Amino acid sequence: MNKNRLLHLKDGKTNQNKKYVVYWMQQSQRVHYNHALNHAIKVANLYQLPLVCFFGLDDTYKDANERSYAFMLDGLKEVKEILTKLDITFVLRFGKPQEVVMDVLNDAQALIMDRAYLKIQRAWRKDLFHKLTDNEDLLIDMVDTDLIVPVHIASDKSEYGAYTIRPKIKRLYESFRDFKKLSIIDNKKLVDIISDDDLSNIDDLIQKMDIDHSVPKSSYYHGGYQAASHLFSTFIQEKSDHYPESSDPSTNYTSLMSMYLHFGQISSLELLERLYLALEQGQLKGETFDQYIEQLLIRRELAFNYVFYRQGYDVFETMTENWAYQSMNAHEFDHKDYLYDLETLESYQTHDIYFNAAMKQMVKTGYMHNYMRMYWAKKIIEWSPSFKKAYETTLYLNNKYFIDGRDPNSYAGVAWCFGKHDRAWTERKIFGKLRYMNDKGLERKFNIKQYVQDMDQL
Ligand SMILES: Cc1cc2nc3c(=O)[nH]c(=O)nc-3n(C[C@H](O)[C@H](O)[C@H](O)COP(=O)(O)OP(=O)(O)OC[C@H]3O[C@@H](n4cnc5c(N)ncnc54)[C@H](O)[C@@H]3O)c2cc1C
Structure with a gap:
């Protein structure tokens, strides 16, 4: 592993009473090509201890719903099965990950975390690290494998x-x-720590969880x-x-x-x-x-x-460039032929068949083609009472329905529609210098009627 993936956060004193090493898996929910897991195996081998892979399942996570959790749990079930074959104990606990992982750290010689970049993910790791600074024995490393x-x-x-x-x-x-390849754990002893669920029945587990049940599991995409x-x-x-x-x-x-x-x-x-x-x-x-x-x-x-x-990547006032804010301010009160509320957008009832098809794809399947994501967000700008409202609506729908929502790409993708990582275009009404997209462009470049027909079948 390139050493620049590794952040050594804290030394630990070897203590013969410690029983295992913990890999807190949160971001990189896989066995293959997982540098953090591989590093954890190597650390466990150094101490000749078994390895525990821990996952914290938090149903208070913002935007948690059936769709995203079913997809995630399908993947975790596979992870558990593979780890068991590799003689690594998988433990799942309900609660805030950075809190519940504490329950398994008393007997741990080392803690390896995978790195993640959204504010909440960074806060979890920081919070945990601060709680552990007094634990003299515990070595702590963080590895970027994403x-x-x-x-x-x-x-x-x-x-x-x-x-x-x-x-x-x-x-x-x-x-x-x-x-190169995943290391093999030397100490193959499975550790006796109870999980809150064995993932044998994910549908049952999902029903019990206090998450948004209004967005159902996608029947089009299976996780793992x-x-x-x-x-x-x-x-x-x-x-x-x-x-x-x-x-x-x-x-x-x-x-x-x-x-x-x-x-x-x-x-x-x-x-x-x-x-x-x-x-x-x-x-x-x-x-x-x-x-x-x-x-x-x-x-x-x-x-x-x-x-x-960019600390404010998820807030309208701080997510894009100055030229874009100046232009949006200049066009804040431009006349708009159509204004739609959230309910009309979400139920794909606008006058625009292409927007409706894209919105339907998102609601029904949990995915949308990249070009349509741009078009879809640009239309929300065109039909919202303000740029701020448009931003909030777009991000809300993005993170509610997309399986890949709540991702760095979600925030960057939505901000792009407001000028971030883009350039200023010729000034026009409503959009100012933001890039504009219209239905004529779709019709000129693509077989867009076919797309609408395909979405009609959903
Ligand atoms: C308004 C808007 C919202 C978006 N929201 C999300 C989101 O919530 N989650 C998300 O993952 N992506 C988002 N994107 C980026 C992009 O649309 C998706 O990553 C892409 O459509 C995924 O499809 P794919 O995996 O089949 O892409 P492929 O074309 O097969 O690309 C392979 C991989 O490259 C990356 N990629 C592709 N296109 C982009 C792009 N434009 N920007 C950054 N990375 C890209 C993705 O990781 C993708 O999986 C958004 C884009 C826009 C304009």
């Missing part, structure tokens, strides 16, 4: 756009192709590494030749990896390595490789740079 190039290594500041971060990441990423891996193989074998045409919403040529990446069920580094292999084996066009890397490596990691360095 990105190809860790945010603080790629850049030490908030990047202006893809064009400023691209050369930095391109210079560095080869040295982060650093996962196996599903992700299978979809990615299909992408390489059947879709990748067409990836350069994938911006047409009527096609289905993208990889659908965002929801799996969001829960850490598959690693972006694994995707990169599989692309390299496919390229070497003649299964992938160079053009597809370049375009996919631009999304996975540059755009995705730009979003992480954004949430890491």
